[in-house]
Amino acid sequence: DTAVSQTPKYLVTQMGNDKSIKCEQNLGHDTMYWYKQDSKKFLKIMFSYNNKELIINETVPNRFSPKSPDKAHLNLHINSLELGDSAVYFCASQQQGAGLQGYTFGSGTRLTVV
């Protein structure tokens, strides 16, 4: 049973389109994140939600809009896709509270904008 699952795994789309990526975690974690991994494999945080509340929004263009319907789900909607949006997007979850826990990552969504 996958702990953090992302769909789709691959997404190829044309410039200007709008697309969504979905993420679900069944770990009962409080916090979920979106990271972008560029072509040089550098990981950059985009958003974080804690119990459905947005707590991090890192200088991401407002074409990117996260939505968290409940604490087990964090979706990413992207409007007016651009070539530079091509990357691998990773969802991760983390349990807060006593002790510092690391992340559990999804397997990633490879977005290619043509």
Added chain:
Amino acid sequence: AQSVAQPEDQVNVAEGNPLTVKCTYSVSGNPYLFWYVQYPNRGLQFLLKYITGDNLVKGSYGFEAEFNKSQTSFHLKKPSALVSDSALYFCAVRDGRGGNNRLAFGKGNQVVVIP
């Protein structure tokens, strides 16, 4: 801001030889450090973490890391590398801005284990 640096782009090692992947950190306060591994077309997997306590931390797949406060380093080590250890390795540090437990990642090191 808290940060980690991974000075090497790629580490090549012969199978059976010791493997070391370097990481240095820059933090204010106590460092909380992590290592993750990424296999091709996969998400990152947790290897180990240092929060407090023993400077030598043991993790998954036979990996360990040594926390060195005087050198501000947290190098990942494995005594005998396997071909299956070939992957991308990320060091990370807790970035406590805004009271959050988010992690800031280094740029990653590609490890190539040569048969």
